[in-house]
Amino acid sequence: MKAEPEVQRRLLDLQAIDTALAQLAHRRRTLPERAELEALARELSALEDDRVRAQVAVDDLDRDIARLEKDIDQVRARKTKDEDRLAAGTGPARELEALQHELVSLNRRQGDLEDAELELMEQRETAQGVLDGIEAKLADARERRAAAERRRDDKLADIAKEEDFKKSARRPLVADLPADLVTLYDRIREDSGLGAALLTAGRCGGCRLDLSGADLARIRKTAQDEVVRCEECRRIMVRTNESGL
Incomplete structure (x- = not known):
């Protein structure tokens, strides 16, 4: 699957909203x-x-x-x-x-x-x-x-x-992203709670594991508009200048 790097980075904005929504749901379930x-x-x-x-x-x-x-x-x-x-x-x-x-x-x-x-x-x-x-x-x-x-x-x-505030912010963001990318992201998030994470200094932000040299080499050769996923947790990894590639 392909998506422009800027589009992929916007997945992190979507993930931040979804994380906040998950935290709110947890607060609701665990009210003292x-x-x-x-x-x-x-x-x-x-x-x-x-x-x-x-x-x-x-x-x-x-x-x-x-x-x-x-x-x-x-x-x-x-x-x-x-x-x-x-x-x-x-x-x-x-x-x-x-x-x-x-x-x-x-x-x-x-x-x-x-x-x-x-x-x-x-x-x-x-x-x-x-x-x-x-x-x-x-x-x-x-x-x-x-x-x-x-x-x-x-x-x-x-x-x-x-x-309501988070959902109102989520709707236009989802509407502006490619449907197939959102579908993939939602499927991963529903399975694991986190659909997309930063790749930082060679470490997946989803499972917090360092990528192997072979995985890093593979990702370096991958086009910037290619959506890459962690081999361990299968989450979408968003690349930036801090990814250590």
Whole structure:
């Protein structure tokens, strides 16, 4: 393939743009905020699991407390009924004595239930504290996630602007170069990330290897408008006065 030396040198301008675009793509893939958001997603998932468990614990205690309160209300109602009957003083003495014994039993039962309820209420207060702590951590993690998302989006917007600028510079450059040369360059670049490089002081700028004496001799004999490629990495080598030929 042939191309004027000046045209070949313009491949380096194209390569500089493509290298910048590749760096921008790498920046997009490796934004620190991506890793931060992944870590936050795991943290939030774990905290949400903790929150569900803590909420279940609170709900279970609420149900137990409600059940005890119902039992206490039933005992109080029974006591009131017995106390009214006892205050009326009607009925056989044996029955009134039985009511007195039952009231003693009901008072003891009420005391036991109220002690149990108090213990459950203390447990509930502790469980609610755990739940409140988890929800505070969740709120903090969500705020950190929102902040990281804003930073990520800002950086992505900056990268997109730079990419648009580089692509707008690339289009006229590609349009002005021979189509077959661009096709060759693009094929090499897609395979190796670098399509063209300077030949400097006998060294390929692509693979960074020194050319052999035989390769240098071959290139010296090659016409200036001939596109030469490195025997090692197969990239296009652009010759200049600094190529050491």
